[in-house]
Amino acid sequence: MSFYKLFDFLRDLNANNNKEWMDEHRKRYHEIRDFYIDWLNQMDIIFSKADPDYSPTTGKQAINRINNNLLFHPNKPVYKDHFGAGLDQEKGKGDFYILIGINGSFVAGGFYKPKKEILDNIRAAIDYNGEEFVKILNKKSFKETFGGLMDEEKLKTSPKGYDKDHKYIDVLRNKSFAVMHEFTQKEILDDKFQDDLVQVYKEMLPFRNYLNNAVTV
Structure with missing residues (x-):
């Protein structure tokens, strides 16, 4: 798995941004999501070595939902065109946010x-x-x-x-x-x-x- 496949998946999702397509490609989505979580876990370890005050945050804790919140933004597509995550999470700390997307x-x-x-x-x-x-x-x-x-x-x-x-x-x-x-x-x-x-x-x-x-x- 690689970022090449992550970008390919996001391009395909963006061209077929609906629940039916996602349901058909759910396995592929989970493979991409698992890759991103594993990568976040690696970065979590690396950042913790670079910063003594870093707050360990697992990939599962860090990753954001790929679904848009249609309740508050009904005009947005069903799914986002990116994967986002917040590492170094601790109450009172400022954000450290990573977004990887096609746009x-x-x-x-x-x-x-x-x-x-x-x-x-x-x-x-x-x-x-x-x-x-x-x-x-x-x-x-x-x-x-x-x-x-x-x-x-x-x-x-x-x-x-x-x-x-x-x-x-x-x-x-x-x-x-x-x-x-x-x-x-x-x-x-x-x-x-x-x-x-x-x-x-x-x-x-x-x-x-x-x-x-x-x-x-």
Whole structure:
């Protein structure tokens, strides 16, 4: 089994996105799913060796359902066009998410649209020691890997309790504190994909550690 077959399966599923087709190819789906879970188990071990604070998470714990939630998104297809999983899971920690799909693959981490309490704690940490956080964001290799924060949504004004002239106001206005690194299918199929993924994980560590400390201390 390989990522070649995973991508082939997702392309076929995307072209036949219905329960009848899935039922006919259920065995194939489980073979692909088992491969992905085994791969996640391998990465779980590798990440735990790379990071002393890593929280072990089995592939079965990490993997997401391939079914879309049609109750809340009735216009979406029955099945997703990707396999997604969240490793390094622990209550209070920011996410470390891996998505491999036919319409894009990426690794993301941090807090995406967190609850108010978490967002308030992150902003308080930046208010207290924003210099360290900005230094992480501005590190050359970090910017080359992630580009910067995912800033899909930002406040148009300053957050409540913060002056509009705050030294780090541009960072404080973010509603999410997360970063993302995209992988092409060619990169995923390359023999060094695992090594590249570990390098991205390590590059993200100071960022995630800062945020995790902000919401737990």
